[in-house]
Amino acid sequence: MHSLDLAPSDLRILIAVHRERSFSAAAISLGLTQSAVSHAIRSAERKVGVVLFDRGRGGALPTAAGESVVTHARRVLRLLETMGREAQTVASGQASGVLRLATFRSAAVYLLPSVLERFSIKHPQVDIEVAIVRDVDRGLAGEVADGKADLALATVAPTTEIPASLISAELFAEPYWLIHPPKLSDLRLLPLITWDENCSEETKKWLAAQEWEPPKTIPAADDSVVLSMVAHGLGFAVMPRLSVANCDSRIAVQRLDGQTPTRHVGYVTTPEMAPTLAVREFIRVLRDCLTVPASATL
Amino acid sequence: MHSLDLAPSDLRILIAVHRERSFSAAAISLGLTQSAVSHAIRSAERKVGVVLFDRGRGGALPTAAGESVVTHARRVLRLLETMGREAQTVASGQASGVLRLATFRSAAVYLLPSVLERFSIKHPQVDIEVAIVRDVDRGLAGEVADGKADLALATVAPTTEIPASLISAELFAEPYWLIHPPKLSDLRLLPLITWDENCSEETKKWLAAQEWEPPKTIPAADDSVVLSMVAHGLGFAVMPRLSVANCDSRIAVQRLDGQTPTRHVGYVTTPEMAPTLAVREFIRVLRDCLTVPASATL
DNA sequence: CTTGTTCCATGAATCCTGCTCATGGATGGC
DNA sequence: GCCATCCATGAGCAGGATTCATGGAACAAG
Incomplete structure (x- = not known):
């Protein structure tokens, strides 16, 4: 089990160089000299047996192996950190x-x-x-x-x-709901308000399944903005229940027809x-x- | 991020002491002096802020915190090892x-x-x-x-x-089968042959569900022994399909009635x-x- | 082409850490 | 009481890590 004798300080140096893309900048950020970093990287490379950074004019770029090592290094440091925390937790x-x-x-x-x-x-x-x-x-x-x-x-x-x-x-599943301004003639004439988050995909799927093509799609910054826009009558939206929680009275909430998507x-x-x-x-x-x-x- | 500066060598010392339940034995197993181990453990304890081993006459017993730290330490070393392997893999x-x-x-x-x-x-x-x-x-x-x-x-x-x-x-699920010697009057008169492995639990469950109480239960060393015993007419068994694969002609294989258990x-x-x-x-x-x-x- | 700047590399000197050596104290068997 | 067997501790040493002082390479500006 010759487990690659890289001390935490070495790992921190690798991570810093990776972050700064430069030996000298890494050195400054760690309060060391450029020389110390250079020595440390070289010795790490000798231990691993692989070049970790391509040195060039513009600084140091991690090689593929370097990326891999740094990813692992971060994990090792986190593990050491939780090791300490857990020890105290267990002891106290x-x-x-x-x-x-x-x-x-x-x-x-x-x-x-x-x-x-x-x-x-x-x-x-x-x-x-x-x-x-x-x-x-x-x-x-x-x-x-x-x-x-x-x-x-x-x-x-x-x-x-x-x-x-x-x-x-999973902790819980919740349905998507349809929200819109309360007084309306035909919902299908309203613009759809969307926001950029993974779960908003579901909106599109459901609309497609209903063969419902909104006349216009308005992007909003986040779900709270969507709510506010709907409250002001600017359009309708399909949102997970949690986002709709205790929204104001100017918004009508309604179950989805058909195959209700859930989050x-x-x-x-x-x-x-x-x-x-x-x-x-x-x-x-x-x-x-x-x-x-x-x-x-x- | 003050991630607990324990070098791999420190971790190895912790693990060795944990394994040997003794500073001096750990020292020998690592090719160090007892003094070195003592110093190392003390400094580790200062860094973590917790007593890791109870020293007594009979040697050193890990405290609860010590157990926790050693578990993490093993993991850190393994992670360092894979870090090295992966780097070479990626590079080559x-x-x-x-x-x-x-x-x-x-x-x-x-x-x-x-x-x-x-x-x-x-x-x-x-x-x-x-x-x-x-x-x-x-x-x-x-x-x-x-x-x-x-x-x-x-x-x-x-x-x-x-x-x-x-x-x-999961990679695949396979049914349990009933195996027995081919010529038989009443299967229920035969002894059940079992072996000591987690999946053999299923045997008992299924028999219980069928209200089938074999007259006798014979324990065997492993599943291949079970097969051989069945082939010699010593009893029947319930085994996962893989264990029954290409068994010899003196064994009859038969699906289970009722709720077929699967492995x-x-x-x-x-x-x-x-x-x-x-x-x-x-x-x-x-x-x-x-x-x-x-x-x-x- | 020269000069200057900004990278990293390198060798020698220095400092610090980790190890050993040589003890000492505690505990328990005989 | 004596001895064996633990671990603890302090002093001293050796080697690794860091710095200091350079040097070489790449590039930009003049």
Whole structure:
């Protein structure tokens, strides 16, 4: 088991060079000399037996192998970090430290408050940092995969593919609803208001299935803007229930005909974090809150 | 991100002490002095901020925190190892190194040969070590969880629970069959032959559902022994199809009545190994071979 | 072409960390 | 009480990591 003797400091240097695309910039960002970085990279390359960065005039570009190594390096550092946190958790018998949570707007607004309240009563030592992230592209799962968050509350199916190297499970499924201004002659004459998020794909699918082609499509920044635009009579939209939660009286809500699409919301985390007490407890509280959701007041 | 500056050598020392339950024995096993180990453990404990081993007369016993740290440490080392392997793989464009595969007997005998042949043609640089492990207790998944294997072919449901910190997926499901000597008066008078493996639970369940109480139960060492005993007329058995593959003519095979139990066979691997080229390719070849299985000659 | 700038590489000097050596204290068997 | 067997600790040493002081290469501007 000759497990590649790269110390955490070496890994940090690799990551810094990767980030800065430059030995000297990496050196500054770490408070080292350019020489130290150069030596460290060279010794790392000798140990791995592969060139990790192409040095050129413009700085240092990671090779394919370099990319791979840096990805692993980040993971090693995260694992070391959770190792420390977990040790303290186990020793003190209670979770402590920081839990970085990423989620989409509507969950943060309508779902999280009660969850956070219950969680912080049970685990006052845990600081929760909530990041609201739009679920586009790799979206929330990407946030976790990149190590920017420990846990995400996200759409887990069917639009979004969760990479196999992450752990996820569904928490609940919710229907999409049709929302529109209350007084209307023919809904089909109204423009469709969309927003750029993974789950908005469902909107299009359902409309297509209904052979409903809106006269116009208006893009909005996020789901709360969509709501506001609908409230002002600018058009209609198809949105997941959570986004429609406690919206104002100028909006009429109506079930979808036919094959009602549903959005599946769940959590996503890394294999490193999953066995962690803080994460397990947070998921437990989430589940508890969802059986009797405070947001069931729709 | 103060990620706990424990170098690989420190981690190895922690693991050795955990294994040997003694500073001095660990020192010997690592070719160090007892003093070095003592210093290292003390400094590790200062860094983590927690006592990791209770020192007493009889040596050093890991505390709960120590257990947790060592588990993580093993994982860090494995991750560093795959980091190196992957770097070489990416740089050379082809998988190389060792792939440690654990599986149960019948898969190794009837499934693997064709898979291994195809895989080694595609990836001649990869050495595959096959370990045949009986699937009892934590069984094959445990083999992977403990880092003794990179990939396991195992029963993934419903008997065995795969821990959430591992990655697994089903490859195929197969029915259980009833096997017995060909000429018989009443099957219910024959003894049941069982063997000690997780999937043999299914046998009992099905018999119970049929209200079939065999007059006697004979335990055998493994499934091949069961087959041989049935062939010699010593009793009957309920076995998954794969175990029954190409068994001899002195055995009669028959479908089960009622709710036919099925065994779900899949792969199990770690999140570290899953994105690895060697593992991904092996699973691909597995899947390919299963759509047109060479063992479809039953 | 020259000069200057901005990269990284390299060798020698220095500093610090990790190891060994040589002890000492604690615990328990005989 | 003596001895064996643990681990702890401090001093000293050696080697690896970092810095310092250079040098070479690529490129842009004059």
